[in-house]
Amino acid sequence: MTLPPFLASRHVAVALLSLFSASLGLVALASDTGVEPDPMLVAAEQAVAEAKAASEAEAKTATARGKKKKKKKAKNEKPESEAQMTLAAARAADEQDAMDLLRARLADRLGAAKDTPEAKDGVLRVGATPAASAAAPVHARVQAEAAASAVHTAGHAAHWDYRGSGGPDSWGRLKPEFAKCSSGTRQSPIDIRDGLKVQLDPVHFDYKPSAFRVIDNGHTVQVNLAAGNFIEVMGRRYELLQFHFHRPSEERINGRQFDMVAHLVHEDSEGRLAVVAVLLEQGGAQPVVQTVWNNLPLEKNEEMPAQSPIALADLLPVERSYFTYMGSLTTPPCSEGVLWMVMKNPVPISPEQIGIFARMYPMNARPIQSASGRMIKESN
Numbered sequence: 001m002t003l004p005p006f007l008a009s010r011h012v013a014v015a016l017l018s019l020f021s022a023s024l025g026l027v028a029l030a031s032d033t034g035v036e037p038d039p040m041l042v043a044a045e046q047a048v049a050e051a052k053a054a055s056e057a058e059a060k061t062a063t064a065r066g067k068k069k070k071k072k073k074a075k076n077e078k079p080e081s082e083a084q085m086t087l088a089a090a091r092a093a094d095e096q097d098a099m100d101l102l103r104a105r106l107a108d109r110l111g112a113a114k115d116t117p118e119a120k121d122g123v124l125r126v127g128a129t130p131a132a133s134a135a136a137p138v139h140a141r142v143q144a145e146a147a148a149s150a151v152h153t154a155g156h157a158a159h160w161d162y163r164g165s166g167g168p169d170s171w172g173r174l175k176p177e178f179a180k181c182s183s184g185t186r187q188s189p190i191d192i193r194d195g196l197k198v199q200l201d202p203v204h205f206d207y208k209p210s211a212f213r214v215i216d217n218g219h220t221v222q223v224n225l226a227a228g229n230f231i232e233v234m235g236r237r238y239e240l241l242q243f244h245f246h247r248p249s250e251e252r253i254n255g256r257q258f259d260m261v262a263h264l265v266h267e268d269s270e271g272r273l274a275v276v277a278v279l280l281e282q283g284g285a286q287p288v289v290q291t292v293w294n295n296l297p298l299e300k301n302e303e304m305p306a307q308s309p310i311a312l313a314d315l316l317p318v319e320r321s322y323f324t325y326m327g328s329l330t331t332p333p334c335s336e337g338v339l340w341m342v343m344k345n346p347v348p349i350s351p352e353q354i355g356i357f358a359r360m361y362p363m364n365a366r367p368i369q370s371a372s373g374r375m376i377k378e379s380n
């Protein structure tokens with residue numbers, strides 16, 4: 001396009017530069033060097049802010065199993081422009097930082113490659129579209145954070161762990177994208193108590209025997225699932241992406257911790273996350289867990305495709321009353337806006353099965369976070 005003469009002014013040049021560099025700092029610099037406040041600068045700041053919102057919203061929509069093809073690239077803000085990540089980069093990132101959501105993305109790719117243009121060429125595009133900014137709900141931020149984090153972790157490692165210098169107390173300081181781990185006020189896990197007993201909408205599980213791959217990602221054992229497993233709750237339909245394990249259970253119920261827990265991570269078409277937690281308590285053998293253990297890969301960070309499907313429904317308790325609250329991922333980047341549903345009834349797992357996991361991960365549970373007055377509801 002051609003620029004009218006007035007655009008040659010220094011102020012406007014700075015404003016345009018700020019738009020494309022995504023650096024609000026440049027605008028600030030212009031102000032700091034004696035330039036009078038300029039409506040164009042103000043407008044530029046506004047535009048950058050809007051572009052940022054669009055980028056975040058886009059990061060969300062780009063996740064939904066690649067069903068929406070995105071063409072525009074983010075050029076407005078650094079984290080999102082960096083978020084033009086390749087899935088190969090995401091895979092590399094996973095080797096360093098196995099955050100729940102990134103794992104979800106990998107499962108995503110596994111399940112949806114057949115109908116996903118982005119997945120076909122191996123590139124997950126995370127760009128900005130004006131349309132996406134129109135309806136950018138809070139949870140978009142969750143996805144944007146995760147996408148940005150995936151990019152950063154792909155390039156360099158800031159090792160997070162469950163103890164030592166990379167332990168939970170330092171997660172929030174390891175990198176900017178992990179800030180929520182220390183500053184968040186709706187974090188998980190929590191000690192679940194004093195729930196409001198109400199008639200909760202039952203979780204409808206639509207699970208079927210599914211192809212799966214097991215990965216030991218350095219933080220847990222995770223099962224990435226083929227597409228086609230869903231839950232429906234409170235009018236929303238979420239697809240199961242992956243499940244993984246913690247020992248001991250991260251969540252507590254009235255102070256009680258369980259031997260282990262399985263977290264089943266779901267995502268709806270708008271990128272909202274819903275995690276079903278199934279507490280595991282020492283008892284008889286658990287068939288689904290055994291199937292997973294039977295397929296443990298020999299090497300870390302290498303997915304092992306299983307030869308036969310897994311019957312997921314067998315992992316669920318028979319009686320499915322539950323607690324529910326809003327929380328976060330329990331691993332960096334600790335993104336919030338996650339709907340948690342914790343099954344009240346634990347499922348038995350044998351001492352031998354616990355022992356196998358304990359050999360790999362004796363302790364991979366984040367400490368309890370403050371409930372901060374959050375509402376907890378439970379089936380009556």
Ligand SMILES: [Zn+2]
Pocket residue numbers: 100244245246263330
């Ligand atoms: Zn988990």
